[in-house]
Amino acid sequence: MSNPIISLNHIDVTFYQKKRTIEAVKDVSIAINRGDVYGIVGYSGAGKSTLVRVINLLQEPTHGSVVVNDETFFQSDKKANKKTRITTNDLRNRRRKIGMIFQHFNLLNERTVTENVAFALKHSDLNAEQKKAKVAELLALVNLSDRAEQYPSQLSGGQKQRVSIARALANDPEILISDEATSALDPKTTNQILSLLKKLNEELGLTIVLITHEMQAVKEIANKVAVMQDGEIIERGSLLEIFAKPTQQLTKEFIETATNIDKAIATISAQPLVKNLHENELFIRLSYVGDTTDEPLIASLFRDFQVTANILYGNVEILQNTPVGSLLVILSGTDDQIKAAISTLADHHVEIEILKGGK
Amino acid sequence: MTQWFSDTFPNVVYQGWTGDTGWWTSIVQTLYMTFWSAIFGGLLGLIFGIGLIITAPNGIAPNKWTFWIFDKVVSIFRAVPFIILLAFIAPFTKLVVGTQIGTTAALVPLALGVFPFYARQIQVALSEVDSGIVEAAQAVGASFWDIVFGVYLREGRSEIARVSTVTLISLIGLTAMAGAIGAGGLGNMAIAYGYNRFATDTTLVATLLVLIFVLVVQLIGDYLAKKLSHK
Ligand SMILES: Nc1ncnc2c1ncn2[C@@H]1O[C@H](COP(=O)(O)OP(=O)(O)O)[C@@H](O)[C@H]1O
Ligand SMILES: [Mg+2]
Numbered sequence: 001m002s003n004p005i006i007s008l009n010h011i012d013v014t015f016y017q018k019k020r021t022i023e024a025v026k027d028v029s030i031a032i033n034r035g036d037v038y039g040i041v042g043y044s045g046a047g048k049s050t051l052v053r054v055i056n057l058l059q060e061p062t063h064g065s066v067v068v069n070d071e072t073f074f075q076s077d078k079k080a081n082k083k084t085r086i087t088t089n090d091l092r093n094r095r096r097k098i099g100m101i102f103q104h105f106n107l108l109n110e111r112t113v114t115e116n117v118a119f120a121l122k123h124s125d126l127n128a129e130q131k132k133a134k135v136a137e138l139l140a141l142v143n144l145s146d147r148a149e150q151y152p153s154q155l156s157g158g159q160k161q162r163v164s165i166a167r168a169l170a171n172d173p174e175i176l177i178s179d180e181a182t183s184a185l186d187p188k189t190t191n192q193i194l195s196l197l198k199k200l201n202e203e204l205g206l207t208i209v210l211i212t213h214e215m216q217a218v219k220e221i222a223n224k225v226a227v228m229q230d231g232e233i234i235e236r237g238s239l240l241e242i243f244a245k246p247t248q249q250l251t252k253e254f255i256e257t258a259t260n261i262d263k264a265i266a267t268i269s270a271q272p273l274v275k276n277l278h279e280n281e282l283f284i285r286l287s288y289v290g291d292t293t294d295e296p297l298i299a300s301l302f303r304d305f306q307v308t309a310n311i312l313y314g315n316v317e318i319l320q321n322t323p324v325g326s327l328l329v330i331l332s333g334t335d336d337q338i339k340a341a342i343s344t345l346a347d348h349h350v351e352i353e354i355l356k357g358g359k
Numbered sequence: 360m361t362q363w364f365s366d367t368f369p370n371v372v373y374q375g376w377t378g379d380t381g382w383w384t385s386i387v388q389t390l391y392m393t394f395w396s397a398i399f400g401g402l403l404g405l406i407f408g409i410g411l412i413i414t415a416p417n418g419i420a421p422n423k424w425t426f427w428i429f430d431k432v433v434s435i436f437r438a439v440p441f442i443i444l445l446a447f448i449a450p451f452t453k454l455v456v457g458t459q460i461g462t463t464a465a466l467v468p469l470a471l472g473v474f475p476f477y478a479r480q481i482q483v484a485l486s487e488v489d490s491g492i493v494e495a496a497q498a499v500g501a502s503f504w505d506i507v508f509g510v511y512l513r514e515g516r517s518e519i520a521r522v523s524t525v526t527l528i529s530l531i532g533l534t535a536m537a538g539a540i541g542a543g544g545l546g547n548m549a550i551a552y553g554y555n556r557f558a559t560d561t562t563l564v565a566t567l568l569v570l571i572f573v574l575v576v577q578l579i580g581d582y583l584a585k586k587l588s589h590k
Contacts, residue, residue: 106489108510122505164495
């Protein structure tokens with residue numbers, strides 16, 4: 001693989017207001033490779049939108065450098081207090097190669113679906129005939145050919161977002177920035193949009209930057225994840241790494257919202273079985289990634305250590321073709337037996353969290 | 360019928376149809392003043408209104424000084440009562456149209472009187488265009504003029520139709536005062552030949568005609584505002 005297609009280096013974005021200054025993005029560096037679906041997760045106000053708007057310079061950073069496709073869009077030299085940026089004209093041309101979709105679709109209300117897509121083609125080199133064909137092709141791609149002459153107000157949320165995807169793809173971009181594109185949609189429509197994005201990523205090799213506050217969306221399609229809080233990236237890695245071994249509290253929170261495990265723990269903890277845990281019992285949570293599940297590990301606990309494992313809840317996610325699982329289990333046996341069982345589990349890279357001890 | 364009319368409205372009939380003080384003449388004068396000052400004042404107001412939107416701190420071409428100038432010019436012109444403006448800019452009027460009195464001379468103060476009002480109306484209308492739509496346009500590489508014409512004016516067109524209607528109606532009101540510099544028109548008819556001469560019937564008919572104008576403008580404006588909106 002060559003250089004990253006997007007590389008943001010030491011980006012600061014500070015808003016100076018009358019009474020206060022807001023450091024929306026603080027020294028963030030991020031490298032996104034060609035073909036990545038890079039999820040950026042964080043609560044509202046974390047600075048996600050501000051950060052991605054820096055990519056196409058809708059937001060000029062206060063400091064840092066922005067390099068897209070090996071071309072430096074913006075660079076600031078702190079010491080010399082000098083900023084260099086590409087020309088307005090070049091920027092407009094480059095922006096056409098960076099599609100962007102938004103939470104509220106941001107379609108032109110006074111233009112039909114066709115006109116909305118054609119608007120993005122205004123400055124393309126295609127002739128009128130070719131533009132027409134291109135718009136038709138894009139609408140077919142997002143499955144909206146039959147809505148071509150309607151206005152946005154006549155469409156559902158999912159349809160509007162598909163129009164905006166068609167518009168974003170009009171100039172055959174290599175990058176698509178999705179800023180909370182599914183946050184205003186119902187779960188079913190969200191899945192349709194996410195699978196469309198996944199398809200675009202796989203079939204066109206589109207690099208996608210996926211901003212969201214829903215871990216669920218990231219889990220569906222991203223291969224890399226960064227977690228943002230207060231203008232900083234607090235944790236990042238491959239989707240599997242993040243899901244399997246989150247280190248930050250916030251990351252854990254996000255993952256739990258995506259797996260519902262927190263709800264399961266609450267419900268199961270209220271069960272008599274757990275409430276009245278015996279002395280020689282331990283209520284634990286096991287988390288594992290990949291092959292571990294292929295082995296009848298749980299069964300081996302009894303065979304090897306005479307520890308019985310009562311599985312109360314199980315959840316397996318397939319992330320990027322790899323199973324990632326969580327089990328809520330009650331282990332019973334003597335102290336020594338349990339100790340041995342736990343150390344075996346740990347040897348098999350199973351994460352163990354003791355939720356309640358019987359002692 | 361004709362007999363009844365000339366008995367009931369003797370002064371109306373006395374004014375005649377054509378001639379310097381005729382009804383037709385007054386109607387044409389009002390239409391002429393409204394039309395041309397709407398064109399010139401409208402254009403000026405549109406330029407200032409758009410200027411205020413795009414040079415504002417959150418506009419597409421923020422510029423403190425330009426914004427300040429647009430803003431102050433509009434505020435100052437808005438603050439001057441029309442009847443004073445009429446007298447105050449007489450020398451300027453003479454410079455532009457060669458005379459200080461008459462229907463054409465009235466166009467200058469009318470245009471200058473209506474433009475700041477219209478500029479503010481346009482500013483409000485365009486500020487309702489969602490900034491997200493502007494941003495989406497920028498993201499697809501739209502140029503400055505694409506955004507002015509293709510986004511602001513296009514997206515704001517229904518609101519623009521609405522505020523233009525309001526402005527046109529208030530402009531018809533202003534033309535009534537233009538009589539003060541000999542511009543004629545229906546307002547002048549109502550005051551000079553109606554009210555001042557105790558010719559109530561003349562005042563009544565002139566007022567009625569103005570009302571009809573206003574009503575027609577309102578109806579067309581409402582129709583356009585509705586027709587142009589797909590929100
Ligand atoms: N144009 C702006 N002017 C001032 N403050 C802003 C501006 N844009 C964003 N902010 C502030 O920056 C912070 C990050 O905002 P944003 O990037 O929109 O977060 P997110 O997309 O993660 O919800 C917030 O505190 C927000 O109020
Ligand atoms: Mg945001």
